[in-house]
Amino acid sequence: MSSAGDGVSSAGDGVSSAGDGVSSAGDGVSSAGDGVSSAGDGVSSAGHLLEVTGLSAGYGIVQVLFGVDLVVDPGEVVVVLGANGAGKTTTLRAISGMISASGQVKFLGEPVLGRRPDQLVKRGIAHVPQGRGTVTSLTVDENLRIGAFVRSDDEIESDIEHWYEAFPRLGERRNQLAGSMSGGEQQMLAISRALMSRPKLLLLDEPSLGLAPLVTREVFDRLVVITESTSTAVLLVEQNANLALDFAARAYVLEAGKIVISGAAAELQGDAAIQKAYLGV
Amino acid sequence: MRDFLQILLVGIGDGAVYAMLGLGLVVIYRSTGLLNFAQGEMAMFSTFIVWTMWSIGLPMWLAILAGMAGGFGVGALVHQVAVRPVGDPHEKPLAVVIVTIGLFLGVNGAAQLIWGTLDRSLPPLFGRGQVTVFGVAVAWQKIGAVIALSVMVLLFYLLFQHTKLGLAMRAVASNSESASLVGIPVPRLLMLGWGLAAAVGTVAGVFIAPNLGLGTNLMQLTLIFGFAAITLGGFDSLVGAVVGGFVVGALSSVMPRYITIFEKMPLAPAFILILAVLLFRPEGLFGKKQVTRV
Numbered sequence: 108m109s110s111a112g113d114g115v116s117s118a119g120d121g122v123s124s125a126g127d128g129v130s131s132a133g134d135g136v137s138s139a140g141d142g143v144s145s146a147g148d149g150v151s152s153a154g155h156l157l158e159v160t161g162l163s164a165g166y167g168i169v170q171v172l173f174g175v176d177l178v179v180d181p182g183e184v185v186v187v188l189g190a191n192g193a194g195k196t197t198t199l200r201a202i203s204g205m206i207s208a209s210g211q212v213k214f215l216g217e218p219v220l221g222r223r224p225d226q227l228v229k230r231g232i233a234h235v236p237q238g239r240g241t242v243t244s245l246t247v248d249e250n251l252r253i254g255a256f257v258r259s260d261d262e263i264e265s266d267i268e269h270w271y272e273a274f275p276r277l278g279e280r281r282n283q284l285a286g287s288m289s290g291g292e293q294q295m296l297a298i299s300r301a302l303m304s305r306p307k308l309l310l311l312d313e314p315s316l317g318l319a320p321l322v323t324r325e326v327f328d329r330l331v332v333i334t335e336s337t338s339t340a341v342l343l344v345e346q347n348a349n350l351a352l353d354f355a356a357r358a359y360v361l362e363a364g365k366i367v368i369s370g371a372a373a374e375l376q377g378d379a380a381i382q383k384a385y386l387g388v
Numbered sequence: 389m390r391d392f393l394q395i396l397l398v399g400i401g402d403g404a405v406y407a408m409l410g411l412g413l414v415v416i417y418r419s420t421g422l423l424n425f426a427q428g429e430m431a432m433f434s435t436f437i438v439w440t441m442w443s444i445g446l447p448m449w450l451a452i453l454a455g456m457a458g459g460f461g462v463g464a465l466v467h468q469v470a471v472r473p474v475g476d477p478h479e480k481p482l483a484v485v486i487v488t489i490g491l492f493l494g495v496n497g498a499a500q501l502i503w504g505t506l507d508r509s510l511p512p513l514f515g516r517g518q519v520t521v522f523g524v525a526v527a528w529q530k531i532g533a534v535i536a537l538s539v540m541v542l543l544f545y546l547l548f549q550h551t552k553l554g555l556a557m558r559a560v561a562s563n564s565e566s567a568s569l570v571g572i573p574v575p576r577l578l579m580l581g582w583g584l585a586a587a588v589g590t591v592a593g594v595f596i597a598p599n600l601g602l603g604t605n606l607m608q609l610t611l612i613f614g615f616a617a618i619t620l621g622g623f624d625s626l627v628g629a630v631v632g633g634f635v636v637g638a639l640s641s642v643m644p645r646y647i648t649i650f651e652k653m654p655l656a657p658a659f660i661l662i663l664a665v666l667l668f669r670p671e672g673l674f675g676k677k678q679v680t681r682v
Contacts, residue, residue, distance in 0.1 A: 203569070205565070205568075205569075223568065223573075224568045224569050224571075225568050225569075225570075225571045225572055225573050225574065228569065228570060228571030229571055233569070233570075234569050235569075236565065236566070236569060240563065240565060240566040240569060241563075241566065242558075242559045242562045242563045242566050242567070243562065243563070244558070244562040244563075244676065245555075245558060245559060245562060249555055249558075249559075252552075252555060253555055253556065253559045253567070253570055253572070254570050256552065256556060256570050256571045256572050257570075257571035284676075300570065301569075301570075303570075304570060304571060
């Protein structure tokens with residue numbers, strides 16, 4: 108348990124050091140950091156990157172979400188926990204515009220509900236869907252390239268090389284079809300591809316799904332490094348509560364389409380009653 | 389031998405047109421993931437536009453450009469009005485394929501309403517002359533078809549393999565949800581794919597109409613040869629459409645000459661080819677075999 112506590116505090120340190128690093132780092136990553144902080148200063152008085160209020164959504168006549176409220180601050184890692192069918196995936200899909208929803212979603216202080224996913228990518232929301240969503244008939248290289256579709260700057264090539272360095276196995280397989288890679292490799296590719304758009308917010312849907320525990324651990328270890336170095340905010344949805352609480356700073360627990368608990372990840376992790384009642388551990 | 393060469397060259401000339409039609413099918417397949425049964429009818433429709441422009445006095449090349457632009461418009465409109473409202477082709481592929489069959493009838497009917505049921509005649513773009521190579525006569529029109537085909541293949545190759553737009557179109561065809569999540573405006577690219585395919589069809593129509601006569605049934609048999617071509621070549625391969633087109637053209641020309649039973653069944657070689665390919669090499673000669681791990 109103490110090691111888990113360390114994990115939380117170090118994640119917190121990481122976020123703040125990324126903030127410090129904005130002035131000194133002076134590379135491509137720092138400009139993304141500038142964008143986040145300036146937007147945070149200017150647009151919304153509360154400074155939230157993402158502000159979801161009373162979000163309701165469903166599929167056809169089946170309503171899944173009943174007024175979800177949550178916020179994500181710039182550079183913050185937040186996890187939404189909950190059992191199967193609680194509405195975790197639906198929450199992400201509603202935020203990124205993949206399904207229609209009611210309520211309010213503000214991103215950088217502006218209402219974005221009702222916009223198509225591709226319009227939200229331009230504003231800085233990247234979504235790695237459940238099942239990874241790599242384009243299996245394109246090569247690894249093409250997948251990364253397509254991730255930069257909304258960009259037209261001249262740093263795309265160097266960003267691609269950056270991800271090849273971060274994930275050497277992607278580099279080795281750059282000309283291989285994405286569909287022929289292992290689950291863990293595809294997950295790494297999906298995350299790298301989403302980050303190729305240099306998002307301010309990364310929506311991540313069950314990255315552990317279908318992965319062996321060791322591979323899952325590796326993916327999360329990488330995620331920590333990535334979010335700290337790029338100061339990208341993450342809204343993560345996960346069934347693997349312990350792993351996710353290690354990674355996140357704050358957590359929400361979703362039950363039957365409503366948020367029932369919210370708090371610091373370390374608190375949730377330390378509360379045996381909550382663990383037993385909601386997280387099944 | 390000379391006789392054989394002569395027949396073979398005629399077949400290859402026809403094959404260029406099958407390849408063009410196949411090219412349109414491949415373009416739609418690569419940008420939307422669909423087989424478009426209305427491809428031939430869309431080509432017929434835009435060939436009529438060429439005829440109209442030519443008959444009111446436009447020079448042929450300008451009439452063809454107008455027909456391609458008109459075809460592009462028809463293709464884009466068809467997508468917006470008839471295909472897009474039906475839903476995501478990845479979720480309901482069958483529904484959308486059936487819509488394209490309905491379009492087959494609809495576009496044909498529209499052409500009959502506008503241009504009537506009489507055959508019109510469109511002059512050959514490269515004239516009726518021919519050139520003799522090694523004692524074998526080849527019509528300029530067929531040489532022109534091969535050149536036009538080569539130019540189109542090159543342009544599409546550059547589009548799909550070397551531009552961001554082409555990569556985006558391939559991503560949409562393969563996984564439209566993921567494409568949307570990286571910021572690609574999916575509906576707009578689907579519309580573009582339909583438009584481009586219809587524009588290519590125009591060129592196929594312009595080359596085949598002088599031989600068959602321009603009527604509303606212009607493409608009905610030709611489309612079957614086009615399907616045979618891309619089945620052999622692979623649905624997603626531009627080069628495959630070309631090679632497939634030439635092989636289908638050559639077989640359909642040579643086999644009836646030497647095997648009498650095919651004289652009365654000109655479509656049979658194409659059909660046998662489709663069957664054989666699907667049995668022994670379903671992905672075609674140049675198609676990508678889908679390898680997907682879950």
